[in-house]
Amino acid sequence: DGGITQSPKYLFRKEGQNVTLSCEQNLNHDAMYWYRQDPGQGLRLIYYSQIVNDFQKGDIAEGYSVSREKKESFPLTVTSAQKNPTAFYLCASSIVGGGRSEAFFGQGTRLTVV
Amino acid sequence: GQNIDQPTEMTATEGAIVQINCTYQTSGFNGLFWYQQHAGEAPTFLSYNVLDGLEEKGRFSSFLSRSKGYSYLLLKELQMKDSASYLCAVIWAGSYQLTFGKGTKLSVIP
Numbered sequence: 001d002g003g004i005t006q007s008p009k010y011l012f013r014k015e016g017q018n019v020t021l022s023c024e025q026n027l028n029h030d031a032m033y034w035y036r037q038d039p040g041q042g043l044r045l046i047y048y049s050q051i052v053n054d055f056q057k058g059d060i061a062e063g064y065s066v067s068r069e070k071k072e073s074f075p076l077t078v079t080s081a082q083k084n085p086t087a088f089y090l091c092a093s094s095i096v097g098g099g100r101s102e103a104f105f106g107q108g109t110r111l112t113v114v
Numbered sequence: 115g116q117n118i119d120q121p122t123e124m125t126a127t128e129g130a131i132v133q134i135n136c137t138y139q140t141s142g143f144n145g146l147f148w149y150q151q152h153a154g155e156a157p158t159f160l161s162y163n164v165l166d167g168l169e170e171k172g173r174f175s176s177f178l179s180r181s182k183g184y185s186y187l188l189l190k191e192l193q194m195k196d197s198a199s200y201l202c203a204v205i206w207a208g209s210y211q212l213t214f215g216k217g218t219k220l221s222v223i224p
Contacts, residue, residue, distance in 0.1 A: 101211075102162060
């Protein structure tokens with residue numbers, strides 16, 4: 001079955017440590033995205049990528065980094081520079097162009113920094 | 115800016131009809147999505163509107179007025195399982211990524 005997979009579902013890290021969240025898709029989508037969601041908030045865009053080896057900052061990129069070495073994979077690193085990293089992180093993918101770029105989401109990773 | 119506004123919370127009774135509104139700036143608008151998100155889960159696609167009018171899909175319908183910068187999601191015959199957050203998201207011209215509103219948390223009560 002085609003889909004988008006995030007791992008792990010729950011992640012705990014100590015303050016000051018970098019942590020990498022995994023996102024893989026087998027939908028053959030060109031575009032991939034990382035969103036952050038805080039309680040009572042909508043989804044805020046961290047980074048997005050339309051093509052391998054290229055990505056752009058979203059609205060809240062500070063303290064995060066990404067790579068896009070393969071079309072299927074778009075890992076997100078939460079660095080120690082991110083002041084408030086505890087949140088629910090959602091990865092998504094979509095086609096590009098044609099107007100209807102419906103985003104398909106992974107199950108999310110809930111990151112807790114202690 | 116690209117503000118997308120939705121009510122924060124709504125409550126409705128099982129079996130009733132509820133309308134969730136979404137307003138957005140009209141400049142550069144290129145399409146609107148509605149997603150459903152249960153607590154702690156990923157958003158799932160409900161509907162897509164790019165032309166004016168009503169799109170019906172079972173118990174859910176979505177309406178768009180491009181000139182007014184306005185959309186609504188209509189849920190009929192509410193069920194307890196419809197308790198969730200409903201997210202309005204817009205695609206702007208020249209981009210491919212979605213911009214989300216803050217979502218409307220719907221509580222369905224017996």
